[in-house]
Amino acid sequence: MNAIPSPDSLSTPTTDSTPSQCAPHVSIAGVTKVFNGRKGRVQALEPVDLDIRRGEFVSILGPSGCGKSTLMMLLSGLLPSSSGRITVDGKEITAPNPEAGIVFQKDVLLEWRSALENVMIQAEIRKSDKAEAKSRAMELLSMVSLDDFHDAYPSELSGGMRQRVSICRALLHKPPLMLMDEPFGALDAMTRDQLQLDLLKLCRDDDMTVFFITHSIPEAIFLSDRVVVMTPRPGRIERIVNIDLPRPRRLAMREDPKFIEYVHELTGIFKSLGVFREE
Amino acid sequence: MAMASATEPQQERDKAFAPVLKVLNGIPLAVWTLIGLLLFWEAYVRIASVPPFILPAPTAIAQEFRDYGHRLFPNALVTMFEVVFGFTCAVLIGVPLAVAIVYSTFIQKGVYPLIVASQTIPKVAIAPLLLTWFGYGMAPKIVIVILLSFFPIVINSVMGLRSASEEMIHLARSMGANSWQTFWKFRLPHALPSIFAGLKLATALSVIGAIVAEFIGADQGLGYLILIAGSNFDVARQFAAIICIALIGMCFFFTLEMVERLVIPWRNKADVSGDA
Ligand SMILES: Nc1ncnc2c1ncn2[C@@H]1O[C@H](COP(=O)(O)OP(=O)(O)OP(=O)(O)O)[C@@H](O)[C@H]1O
Ligand SMILES: [Mg+2]
Numbered sequence: 185m186n187a188i189p190s191p192d193s194l195s196t197p198t199t200d201s202t203p204s205q206c207a208p209h210v211s212i213a214g215v216t217k218v219f220n221g222r223k224g225r226v227q228a229l230e231p232v233d234l235d236i237r238r239g240e241f242v243s244i245l246g247p248s249g250c251g252k253s254t255l256m257m258l259l260s261g262l263l264p265s266s267s268g269r270i271t272v273d274g275k276e277i278t279a280p281n282p283e284a285g286i287v288f289q290k291d292v293l294l295e296w297r298s299a300l301e302n303v304m305i306q307a308e309i310r311k312s313d314k315a316e317a318k319s320r321a322m323e324l325l326s327m328v329s330l331d332d333f334h335d336a337y338p339s340e341l342s343g344g345m346r347q348r349v350s351i352c353r354a355l356l357h358k359p360p361l362m363l364m365d366e367p368f369g370a371l372d373a374m375t376r377d378q379l380q381l382d383l384l385k386l387c388r389d390d391d392m393t394v395f396f397i398t399h400s401i402p403e404a405i406f407l408s409d410r411v412v413v414m415t416p417r418p419g420r421i422e423r424i425v426n427i428d429l430p431r432p433r434r435l436a437m438r439e440d441p442k443f444i445e446y447v448h449e450l451t452g453i454f455k456s457l458g459v460f461r462e463e
Numbered sequence: 464m465a466m467a468s469a470t471e472p473q474q475e476r477d478k479a480f481a482p483v484l485k486v487l488n489g490i491p492l493a494v495w496t497l498i499g500l501l502l503f504w505e506a507y508v509r510i511a512s513v514p515p516f517i518l519p520a521p522t523a524i525a526q527e528f529r530d531y532g533h534r535l536f537p538n539a540l541v542t543m544f545e546v547v548f549g550f551t552c553a554v555l556i557g558v559p560l561a562v563a564i565v566y567s568t569f570i571q572k573g574v575y576p577l578i579v580a581s582q583t584i585p586k587v588a589i590a591p592l593l594l595t596w597f598g599y600g601m602a603p604k605i606v607i608v609i610l611l612s613f614f615p616i617v618i619n620s621v622m623g624l625r626s627a628s629e630e631m632i633h634l635a636r637s638m639g640a641n642s643w644q645t646f647w648k649f650r651l652p653h654a655l656p657s658i659f660a661g662l663k664l665a666t667a668l669s670v671i672g673a674i675v676a677e678f679i680g681a682d683q684g685l686g687y688l689i690l691i692a693g694s695n696f697d698v699a700r701q702f703a704a705i706i707c708i709a710l711i712g713m714c715f716f717f718t719l720e721m722v723e724r725l726v727i728p729w730r731n732k733a734d735v736s737g738d739a
Binding site for chain 1: 628630631633634635636637638639640644648649652653655727729
């Protein structure tokens with residue numbers, strides 16, 4: 185089981201004994217991003233520092249346009265940072281990191297491939313064992329209740345179904361690090377609850393580290409060990425909130441007074457940032 | 464339809480004709496329009512007694528097919544060969560060229576603008592030149608077919624290959640795909656609908672190319688037949704040849720459509736649901 189840090193360990197930097205054990209899985213140090221767009225320079229990220237432990241579930245909460253997706257793209261190595269250093273497993277990220285599993289904000293399904301083939305592209309590109317990958321793909325698809333849609337083309341699927349296929353694609357190669365950009369944004373509330381539970385189970389079974397972007401405060405609390413709150417653009421980390429709820433998480437915990445307290449705390453932070461304006 | 468508002472005796476009559484109606488309904492509307500036009504044509508020629516060297520009746524043209532088929536057929540084969548061979552060459556040149564344009568900055572900046580600019584030259588204008596270079600055989604015809612049809616193939620293939628979204632390329636790179644995999648598994652299949660749009664445009668142009676080339680200098684082919692028939696005021700023969708050309712064009716287009724259905728099955732599924 186994960187050692188869950190207590191809320192008051194937030195301010196004191198953790199200094200553990202053996203460096204090999206506590207070396208963070210992902211380390212972000214002084215990372216910034218400036219886009220040179222058509223409208224001149226856009227500072228998307230101000231210096232960001234964040235360490236993520238192996239097996240930790242970290243959610244990123246922030247208003248639209250604050251640079252959440254940008255930060256994820258930097259972590260994946262698909263975009264170069266403007267300054268700072270990102271390491272995964274102690275190795276600096278300078279090129280796309282094929283170890284990661286990525287769920288993009290758009291589903292990016294290949295229109296010419298069936299749902300199953302869209303999941304299998306992962307195995308084809310990586311040249312992994314076909315038969316093994318196929319049985320895992322089937323398993324994943326049935327986990328997201330798409331058993332009857334293996335043969336369907338993306339044009340025959342709803343938005344939520346498409347996103348579920350793209351989640352399966354990202355999970356196929358059992359990535360040690362998952363980067364997810366609002367993966368459940370397009371889903372209905374019930375599928376969303378189920379997938380949250382499934383994701384947590386997968387994390388536990390495979391000891392996956394998850395970097396999870398969301399707009400939903402309850403979702404962030406329900407899933408995470410830590411919730412990172414970002415400021416409006418240019419984004420930087422405003423606050424990190426430790427979520428001290430027992431695991432495995434149960435849906436009923438969302439009515440827990442402690443859970444509701446976290447909701448109030450995070451809502452309060454966003455109010456103070458001017459993201460929520462009430463009359 | 465009108466059936467809904469029909470009165471009772473009419474409905475009974477409709478019932479009696481039901482099997483006939485069913486067969487008639489199976490025939491596309493366009494065929495009915497064509498039959499109507501032919502009947503009108505026939506009637507007009509007969510009633511106004513138009514001389515056959517101005518406008519022959521459809522029956523006269525049919526007669527021409529019967530009497531002259533043995534000459535039409537081999538010449539149609541010649542034209543068909545020029546069209547299909549030229550088109551195939553255009554595809555074999557055009558698609559790889561499009562790939563080169565998309566992947567090589569040198570070709571994109573140094574060659575592509577010249578290809579686009581060269582399209583302002585009417586191909587008919589250079590046809591006599593090609594005759595002096597390649598003689599009167601099939602070679603100059605095939606070259607003209609290639610010149611006419613390769614441009615839409617190149618343009619549409621380039622557009623299709625370029626239209627792969629940034630996200631799709633990100634996805635490919637995130638899985639560690641090399642350039643070959645990115646091309647073969649992402650860009651090319653994504654470009655197929657656009658490439659086929661170009662091929663379909665090219666079918667019409669390649670038929671035009673072959674006929675024009677035969678007009679300018681040939682001793683066989685449907686274009687040549689039309690020219691000879693024209694100098695003899697044999698209008699029925701010209702019509703017969705024109706119909707052959709139209710049939711060649713149609714067969715070509717539909718063959719391509721069938722190939723497209725095989726190669727792009729996901730499109731058809733989507734289309735069916737879109738039409739319904
Ligand atoms: N390629 C680009 N060129 C120029 N500016 C960009 C580019 N990509 C993002 N930006 C800018 O960077 C900022 C952050 O964008 P980003 O997509 O990371 O936001 P986000 O937090 O993911 O928002 P959302 O929650 O709406 O997805 C935005 O203001 C955007 O305008
Ligand atoms: Mg985003």
